[in-house]
Amino acid sequence: MSENEKLLVVKDLVTTFATPGGPLPAVGGVSFDLDQNETLGIVGESGSGKTVLSRTIMGLQPRTNVTVSGSALLNGFEVVGASERAKRQIWGTDVAMVFQDPMTSLNPVMRIGKQIDESLRVRHGMSRSSAKHRAIELLELVGIPSPQQRYSAYPGQLSGGMRQRVVIAIALAGSPKLLMADEPTTGLDVTIQAQILNLLDELKERLKMSVILVTHDLGVVATRTSRIIVMYAGRIVEMGTTRDVFQDHRMPYTRALLESSPKVASPSHTRLVTIPGRPPNLLKLAAGCSFAPRCAYATDRCRQERPELQPAGDPGHLFACWNPLPTTRGATPQ
């Protein structure tokens, strides 16, 4: 596959915040790419840099106290270093974002119809009536019952699940090629969560979009994504197809993350596997592997030298570890 077929190519992306305690590398050199019509999952715990990464790719970092280097080529457009005016050309049409909290990402004193119209009229120069027509179509597309009436409802009159559907409708208004969903279902009930995830899946197929699903919940990405990126302390520690990451992970952190979440299938009072310690302070990152202080397999080399991503057996499966777990597949790569 040549690179120009890729929807998104990210190379050595670094996002550093200037803080009173010194430079904080929230994203510390991340490279990956994304195909057309693919769903990629980015997982990590809080502070792993997954949200900052997704915002940097969109060019949504704050104006001050932040430096971004590297490259993020989105559908041929270089996001890093682009002016606000230039970025406005890709927001909505090339990339759109669904945020976590559907209450705060909607304007509480504006009718939801108007909030969808807004982008249609400003970005696509639609007339008032055709924008309304399209907005109602979008509400129907995201599965909101009686869209005609809901068009003039306020966000406060809708439930959390319905509000998230409205946020998705706004994101879809410009027919984006990439939908960035940052914790789209966190804070929603399980049955509603299932509805929203099914909706995203269905829309991705119907509209031929790519989706990046950023989440802390491994359950969310397990059945919905084709590939997964695992982040720790601002870096990718493992990346591969969903199956490889779940079943043939090589990085001890990936295993620890998988094992520490309770399973519905396991019996009551099963002792959970825990990761000792806490994620590192990004202001005081050690020279070696960031996970070394918490890792059961850490050696002196891990503490001194940072492991780079290296290929595992399957194509596209990469991990960053000096002492990887044995592969569960027959052939061990040399």
Next chain:
Amino acid sequence: MTQERQPLLKVRDLNVVFGSRHHAVSAVAGVSFDIFPGETLGLVGESGCGKSTTGKALMRIVEPSSGTIELEGVDIASQSGRALRNIRTHMQMIFQDPISSLNPRRRVKDIVAEPLDCWKSVKGTERDVLISDLLNKVGIDPAVYGNRYARQFSGGQCQRISIARSLAMRPKLLICDEMVSALDVSVQAQILNLLEDLKHEYGLTLLFIAHDLAVVKNVSDRVAVMYLGKICEIGPGDSLYEAPAHPYTKFLLGAALEADPDSPMHSQVLEGEPPSPLNPPSGCRFRTRCPNATELCASEEPQPREIAPGHQVACHFPLTITRK
């Protein structure tokens, strides 16, 4: 199995109604359950089902409208003043947001000592030793962290401090309201293991309220499922998860996301959303979303009935039980 034992907590027909006549919301509508000594009862349900209100009503943080709450035979619902304060020392609650439930401007050891200081039960060195011991138990080094302020701690550490505070009065019953929901999975696992250890060490009885089915199953001996203010199913955790008898329980379990790429995609997703508790449906409250609902469900409210030892379900048409 637990029939002959006396329950530690006996809740009968608990009702909590918010608001006045025309805008009355019955958040908890006739909930009855027992918790036996040394047992963990899990309470699951979606937001708005009344699980947190139930927990708060037991502590009388919100006032129950009717019903009885007996802790070792004493009705909490009818007590007041000093008697109520005395009973409350036997029950403690741990809340969801670990950071906002601690005063950011107080020192850790003072936060943990607060219940002791209120009751003036221990003083001086004895008090200090007790606090150091509690902090050690929850994995916080009192010598290093005891004098720090609550705001200097992460969510997981704050939750440990909350646990230490709740254990200070040696309670019999601990009510945990979504205590791990705000934590990362690796920290969540640490806290759940800690809770399990302390439960054995202090001989605690727990009411564990959460929305996460996997977490609830992990900690609970028995599980109660709530929907719109009512308990629709209650039973031993393992059998309830294996063979849910109430259609709602089945949907809830089906919607839970497993971290396994081979797990089936949600074949059966529950449509719609819970109806407003302002105007609950007649009869069975779940009937508006239930695929098996009939006219009987609309006209008559299903009463809880026992389908297996210790396993009760409130449904006219419970799903077939495959267990013997």
